[in-house]
Every structure is written in C-alpha cells, then in structure tokens.
Amino acid sequence: MSSSKVMKMPEYRLHYFNGRGAAEPARILFALADVEYEDVRYEREDWPAKKPGMPLQALPVLEIDGKMMTQSHAIIRYLAREYGFNGTDNMETFRIDEIHEAIVELQRELYKFHFENDEAKKKEVRQSLVDTIIPKFMNFFERRITENHRSGGYFVGDGITLADVLVYNIIFNIEKSQMVSLDNWPKTAALCKKVASHPKIADWLKKRPQTEF
Amino acid sequence: MRTYRLTYFDARGKAELARLVFAAAGQKFEDNRIQKDEWPEIKKTMPFGQVPLLEVDGKPLAQSYAIARYLAREFGFAGSSNWELAQIDQILDLVDDAKKEMLKAGHEKDPDKKKDLEQKLQDEIFPKFIGFFEKLLKDNGGQFFVGSSLSLADLAVLALFDNPLQKNPSLLDNSSALQAHRKLVQSSPKIDEYLKTRKHTDM
The missing domain is CATH 3.40.30.10 (Glutaredoxin)
Known part of the structure; x- marks a missing residue:
C-alpha cells in the first residue's frame, strides 16, 4: 500500500485554521509517526483571501508534494494507512472505521451545541448531551475496548491505532467543555491516558499551540 | 463460502x-x-x-x-493504492456532506422553512456539489472518479442522486459529465441486472 519505491519522504503541508478542530487528529498522527510536516495555520481574517485557492473552498487541506487532498476524514484515513495505524486486516480496519463513524456522529451532536445561538436552546442541547448522548457513546467505547481480548487496553489489536487517537481527541474536547467525567468509564479513561502519555504524542501535546477549539 | x-x-x-x-x-x-x-x-x-x-x-x-x-x-472496489483509497474516501465524505444538506430539508417540520430549504437545495447546494463532482471526474479523465475502473466512489455518487432525481428528473440536465458517469455505472452488466430487479421504493 505505501509508496515504498519512493525513497524520499513526501513533503507534507497541512492547511487549517489556528485551532485543533478537524485537523488535530492528523497532527496527532504526524506526531505519532514522527513525520515532519508544515503546520500552516490561518487566522480567520486571512481566510477569505485563501478560500478560492482551496479545492472545495474548505479546510483542512493536506498538500502532499503539491497535490491537494481535501476532507478531514479522508486525510486522517490516508495518514493512518500510510504509517500503519489502520489495523492489520479487513476486520481490524472495519473496527477502526466503526469507531471513526461513531466519532463523526458524536461530533455532529457537539456541533449542534457549539453552533446554537439561542441561549435557552443551547442549555437544552447541552443537557441532552450530558444526560443521554455522550454517555451512549462512552458506553459504546467502553464496550468495544472490553471486547478486544488482546492485551494493552486498546480498541483494536495490541497497539495504538487511529481509533484510539480519535477517541482521545474528542474526549479531550468534551472534557474541556466540562460535559463529561470519565469516572464511569474506566477503560476509556485509561485508554485516553495511554494515548496522551505515548512519548511522541506527549511531546506534541506539550508543544502544540493552546487554542480554544 | x-x-x-x-x-x-x-x-x-x-x-x-x-x-x-x-x-x-x-x-x-x-x-x-x-x-x-x-x-x-x-x-x-x-x-x-x-x-x-x-x-x-x-x-x-x-x-x-x-x-x-x-x-x-x-x-x-477500494482502489489500488493508498492514494487512490484517499481519493475514494474524499468522495465518500463529499457525498455525506451533500446528504447532510438534503437531510436538513427532509427533517424540517415547519412547511415554510422546509420550502425555503428545498429551494436552497435546488438553487445553491446541488449546483455547488454537482460542480465539485464534475471537477473531480474531469481531473481523473472523465470516466470513473478514481483510477480506471469502478470503485466505491462511483457507486456512492450514483446512489446519492437517486432521491433528488426522483424528485427532480432534470437535476443533472446541465451536467453532461455526471450524466455520462451515471450511464456508465448503470450500464455495467452486473449493476444493470441489479437495478432492473431492484425493488422500487420512495427513498
């Protein structure tokens, strides 16, 4: 699958806003794989001028040797495959995809909260996230980690994969907005700790720019 | 088996x-x-x-x-390299973006708002996505979305337009590239056989 014939490392440039947002899983994968890339961050006011130059007029965009790749989830999957964090057979990859889709669904629910401007409604949405939606997904994560009989406490196999990175990343954001306490989900809590303390990732987390989103 | x-x-x-x-x-x-x-x-x-x-x-x-x-x-149907698979994923995500927009209109309960959203779909959103798909198709030589054979990307785009075409049969009239793609996929022997026998449903 990987382009092993090419000896030279590809030149990566990741274009995104100055935030974690939809680009952060890619940045964590780069850190994990110890691959160099240019972390191009746009301020909101610079974006209108840059927008027409982007293939779908949207970010993130990953530039690989000048070729522009769009769609955050396609980018993340590409990097996970390229650097070996996407499972070792079709079923393992399925399990990672399954978590990935759950993350997309949960993210969609979180957006409803972040983009709601009506204060009363926002409160309502938050309540349903805290009471119902987030626990539903947390239960699912906990169950999947439990069902993986290999040692290590990961989602798939016995090492870190894209699934672990994605769950760590979204829980980081949810914890930041104080919508979950991990006490009820010890396996998921332990997994997040393990991802954050992986030497390469810990290094990135220490040095990454601190942004609200 | x-x-x-x-x-x-x-x-x-x-x-x-x-x-x-x-x-x-x-x-x-x-x-x-x-x-x-x-x-x-x-x-x-x-x-x-x-x-x-x-x-x-x-x-x-x-x-x-x-x-x-x-x-x-x-x-x-998942491409022949990591790069091809990324292109397929890119298209699946784009299809999902388009579906999300369609669902906004589908789920709206207020009849006036629903009408507005449906109008916006026809006037803005479908043309935007059709433009994106056309460009991707042309960039890859015009036949298939990725590589030189049928992939999941072609099937996803085919399925995406089933519902909107049922509502508005002239939706792709201005896009000869997407029309040709649709025909190409639909007429491949196994797909053709399936579509002929597929149960007709509203959605």
Whole structure:
C-alpha cells in the first residue's frame, strides 16, 4: 500500500485554521509517526483571501508534494494507512472505521451545541448531551475496548491505532467543555491516558499551540 | 463460502451503497428488509439500536459507511493504492456532506422553512456539489472518479442522486459529465441486472 519505491519522504503541508478542530487528529498522527510536516495555520481574517485557492473552498487541506487532498476524514484515513495505524486486516480496519463513524456522529451532536445561538436552546442541547448522548457513546467505547481480548487496553489489536487517537481527541474536547467525567468509564479513561502519555504524542501535546477549539 | 445478511428498512437509504457493492461484485446476500411495524422489536436486538446491520457468517457489523468500506475492500472496489483509497474516501465524505444538506430539508417540520430549504437545495447546494463532482471526474479523465475502473466512489455518487432525481428528473440536465458517469455505472452488466430487479421504493 505505501509508496515504498519512493525513497524520499513526501513533503507534507497541512492547511487549517489556528485551532485543533478537524485537523488535530492528523497532527496527532504526524506526531505519532514522527513525520515532519508544515503546520500552516490561518487566522480567520486571512481566510477569505485563501478560500478560492482551496479545492472545495474548505479546510483542512493536506498538500502532499503539491497535490491537494481535501476532507478531514479522508486525510486522517490516508495518514493512518500510510504509517500503519489502520489495523492489520479487513476486520481490524472495519473496527477502526466503526469507531471513526461513531466519532463523526458524536461530533455532529457537539456541533449542534457549539453552533446554537439561542441561549435557552443551547442549555437544552447541552443537557441532552450530558444526560443521554455522550454517555451512549462512552458506553459504546467502553464496550468495544472490553471486547478486544488482546492485551494493552486498546480498541483494536495490541497497539495504538487511529481509533484510539480519535477517541482521545474528542474526549479531550468534551472534557474541556466540562460535559463529561470519565469516572464511569474506566477503560476509556485509561485508554485516553495511554494515548496522551505515548512519548511522541506527549511531546506534541506539550508543544502544540493552546487554542480554544 | 461466506454468507452475508444485510438488515435494513424496506428502502434504499443507508443500505443501498452496500447493496450496490454486492451487486457490482456479483455476490449473493440476503436482503433482509424489515417493515416499520416490526422495527420496535428488531431495534432491541441491534447492536446500537440502529440499522443497517451486516452479518458476515452471523457476526454483526454496524455503521453504514464502515460496512460499505469493508465490502469494497473485500471485493476490490477500494482502489489500488493508498492514494487512490484517499481519493475514494474524499468522495465518500463529499457525498455525506451533500446528504447532510438534503437531510436538513427532509427533517424540517415547519412547511415554510422546509420550502425555503428545498429551494436552497435546488438553487445553491446541488449546483455547488454537482460542480465539485464534475471537477473531480474531469481531473481523473472523465470516466470513473478514481483510477480506471469502478470503485466505491462511483457507486456512492450514483446512489446519492437517486432521491433528488426522483424528485427532480432534470437535476443533472446541465451536467453532461455526471450524466455520462451515471450511464456508465448503470450500464455495467452486473449493476444493470441489479437495478432492473431492484425493488422500487420512495427513498
């Protein structure tokens, strides 16, 4: 699958806003794989001028040797495959995809909260996230980690994969907005700790720019 | 031989992409379509209370795109390199973006707002996405979306336009590239056979 014939490392440039947002899983994968890339961050006011130059007029965009790749989830999957964090057979990859889709669904629910401007409604949405939606997904994560009989406490196999990175990343954001306490989900809590303390990732987390989103 | 059983409502919906992959592969599967009145009972037995569900030799797999990707890898519609697979994923995500916009109109209860959203779909959103798809198609030589043969990307775009074309048959009239692509995919022998025998449903 990987382009092993090419000896030279590809030149990566990741274009995104100055935030974690939809680009952060890619940045964590780069850190994990110890691959160099240019972390191009746009301020909101610079974006209108840059927008027409982007293939779908949207970010993130990953530039690989000048070729522009769009769609955050396609980018993340590409990097996970390229650097070996996407499972070792079709079923393992399925399990990672399954978590990935759950993350997309949960993210969609979180957006409803972040983009709601009506204060009363926002409160309502938050309540349903805290009471119902987030626990539903947390239960699912906990169950999947439990069902993986290999040692290590990961989602798939016995090492870190894209699934672990994605769950760590979204829980980081949810914890930041104080919508979950991990006490009820010890396996998921332990997994997040393990991802954050992986030497390469810990290094990135220490040095990454601190942004609200 | 593996056995496959796909459980979904009696509709195209979120299961159609998996059905199209089965069709393209010429792979037999049990197309288990459940009726609305059976759903409350069946829901309790589903891993996340959701369909579609694919059972491979009895083992359950959930989540529509994860299922479609699994089948595409299994039957060779997932590109021939990491780069091709990324291009396929890019198109799947774009298809999902378009679907999200369609669902906004579909789920709106207020009739005035619904009308506005539907108008916006026709005037702004469909033309925007059609433009994106045309460009991707042209960039790859005009026949298939990725590489030089049928992939999950072609099937996803085919399925995406089924509903809007049912409502507005002239939707793609100004896009000869997408029309030609649709014809090409629909007329490949196995897909053609499937489409001819496929049960007609509203969605």
